[in-house]
Amino acid sequence: MIQVQGLNKWFGDHHVLRDIDLEVAQGEVVVVIGPSGSGKSTLCRCLNRLETAGSGDILIDGVPAPVEGRELARLRADVGMVFQSFNLFQHKSVLENVMLAPVKVRGVSRTEAESTARRLLARVGIAEQADKLPAQLSGGQQQRAAIARALAMRPKVMLFDEPTSALDPEMVGEVLDVMVQLAADGMTMVVVTHEMGFARRAADRVVFMDGGQIVETGEPNAFFEAPTTDRARDFLAKVLTH
Amino acid sequence: MSAILDHLPEFWEGLIVTLQLTAASFLGAAVVGLVITAMRVSPVGVLRGIGTAYVETFQNLPLLVLLVLAVFGLPEIGIKADLLVTAIVVIALYEAAYIAEALRSGVNAVSAGQGEAARALGLTFGQSLRHVILPQALRTVIQPLGNIFIALTMNTSLAAAIGVVDLTAAANRVNLMEAQPIPIFVGAGLAYALIAACAGFVTGRLERRLVMVR
Ligand SMILES: Nc1ncnc2c1ncn2[C@@H]1O[C@H](COP(=O)(O)OP(=O)(O)OP(=O)(O)O)[C@@H](O)[C@H]1O
Ligand SMILES: [Mg+2]
Numbered sequence: 001m002i003q004v005q006g007l008n009k010w011f012g013d014h015h016v017l018r019d020i021d022l023e024v025a026q027g028e029v030v031v032v033i034g035p036s037g038s039g040k041s042t043l044c045r046c047l048n049r050l051e052t053a054g055s056g057d058i059l060i061d062g063v064p065a066p067v068e069g070r071e072l073a074r075l076r077a078d079v080g081m082v083f084q085s086f087n088l089f090q091h092k093s094v095l096e097n098v099m100l101a102p103v104k105v106r107g108v109s110r111t112e113a114e115s116t117a118r119r120l121l122a123r124v125g126i127a128e129q130a131d132k133l134p135a136q137l138s139g140g141q142q143q144r145a146a147i148a149r150a151l152a153m154r155p156k157v158m159l160f161d162e163p164t165s166a167l168d169p170e171m172v173g174e175v176l177d178v179m180v181q182l183a184a185d186g187m188t189m190v191v192v193t194h195e196m197g198f199a200r201r202a203a204d205r206v207v208f209m210d211g212g213q214i215v216e217t218g219e220p221n222a223f224f225e226a227p228t229t230d231r232a233r234d235f236l237a238k239v240l241t242h
Numbered sequence: 243m244s245a246i247l248d249h250l251p252e253f254w255e256g257l258i259v260t261l262q263l264t265a266a267s268f269l270g271a272a273v274v275g276l277v278i279t280a281m282r283v284s285p286v287g288v289l290r291g292i293g294t295a296y297v298e299t300f301q302n303l304p305l306l307v308l309l310v311l312a313v314f315g316l317p318e319i320g321i322k323a324d325l326l327v328t329a330i331v332v333i334a335l336y337e338a339a340y341i342a343e344a345l346r347s348g349v350n351a352v353s354a355g356q357g358e359a360a361r362a363l364g365l366t367f368g369q370s371l372r373h374v375i376l377p378q379a380l381r382t383v384i385q386p387l388g389n390i391f392i393a394l395t396m397n398t399s400l401a402a403a404i405g406v407v408d409l410t411a412a413a414n415r416v417n418l419m420e421a422q423p424i425p426i427f428v429g430a431g432l433a434y435a436l437i438a439a440c441a442g443f444v445t446g447r448l449e450r451r452l453v454m455v456r
Binding site: 050073074080091101105146 | 285353355356358359360361362363364365366369373374377378381
């Protein structure tokens with residue numbers, strides 16, 4: 001579903017992604033972990049070209065990801081993204097947030113978009129909040145609305161960049177539950193997260209990044225129990241003692 | 243007082259012209275200002291350059307100079323336009339620079355994540371601007387836009403200098419007959435102040451209605 005080959009990314013002189021190779025199969029859930037500044041967000045954002053890659057190839061569903069213009073917009077319509085800071089459209093109700101892209105990008109009728117939106121909002125458990133503005137919702141509700149908004153485009157892949165990092169602890173669970181359900185329904189997902197519990201429950205594979213490189217990748221239980229690289233072992237020791 | 247009452251029809255006609263000048267040039271300025279703003283925030287460098295050059299040019303030239311240039315310059319290059327139309331177009335192009343500047347500060351006040359979320363959903367640059375960024379930007383700059391409207395209203399009086407018979411020109415003509423400058427120009431001034439007060443009232447209402455919870 002996603003193939004990344006030899007991806008490099010620089011911010012000025014700063015070499016942030018180094019020769020990244022990554023394949024994500026249809027229906028696979030890949031969790032990306034690693035220390036702060038290791039390039040997880042940048043990798044995630046390169047996949048839908050919110051960041052321009054320095055070199056390398058990105059193929060989505062076997063097709064090279066277009067670099068700009070309408071073709072790029074079409075690619076992004078098929079790749080859902082959920083941000084750490086939710087980024088719901090502040091001036092629109094939750095329902096309108098979910099309806100906007102299907103109507104404007106896919107050309108779906110408003111009535112159809114609305115019934116889809118209401119169904120998705122019910123699926124993520126916030127049907128009652130449909131007519132409120134984002135600012136009137138709790139963080140957990142906002143993030144679930146953002147997931148519904150991404151799902152409304154019927155994406156082939158969903159990217160999550162630390163979706164629970166901005167949430168109060170008691171709201172983390174409700175968002176992770178939605179994501180676990182999504183994974184169980186067969187969605188292809190790339191999830192940057194520090195939630196090891198989610199990785200164990202839902203991931204097919206864990207990718208560990210450090211210093212802009214993929215250092216280790218493996219099946220979650222094997223990775224958490226017996227990481228093969230020192231860097232992964234150090235990182236896990238730090239994270240798990242907290 | 244009778245100096246005004248005896249010439250109410252002239253004042254009325256002048257006021258109508260002033261209102262036409264104000265409404266038409268503000269509308270034109272809003273449209274051009276939006277286009278310039280879109281250019282200035284676009285990903286295309288050339289467009290950004292043109293947009294910036296436009297704003298810099300019009301903010302650094304006096305409106306009166308532009309009006310006089312247009313009135314004398316356009317016939318030279320074979321364009322014969324009605325004086326009122328010339329004035330409307332020139333004022334619109336001039337004020338568009340100020341509207342573009344206000345709108346851009348509004349766009350800058352919208353967090354980058356809003357545009358990213360819109361693009362991540364597959365909206366094109368134009369769609370993100372139209373459906374996500376500009377509606378939020380507008381809400382933050384209603385007050386500055388109201389001030390630009392008021393300044394534009396006052397600036398329309400410069401059209402009198404190129405022969406448009408607006409409220410100021412009408413007052414001037416009546417004064418030539420009656421020789422009572424104080425009541426006549428106080429009267430005209432009050433009419434301008436009334437337009438400005440209406441604009442202030444409307445922006446106040448709009449601001450309260452569109453205030454955005456964040
Ligand atoms: N827009 C940018 N301009 C310049 N440098 C950037 C930019 N975005 C990220 N970086 C740098 O690139 C490196 C990787 O950043 P990235 O955000 O991908 O890390 P991360 O693994 O997501 O970290 P975190 O866990 O803190 O979110 C960091 O050193 C960061 O400072
Ligand atoms: Mg990050």
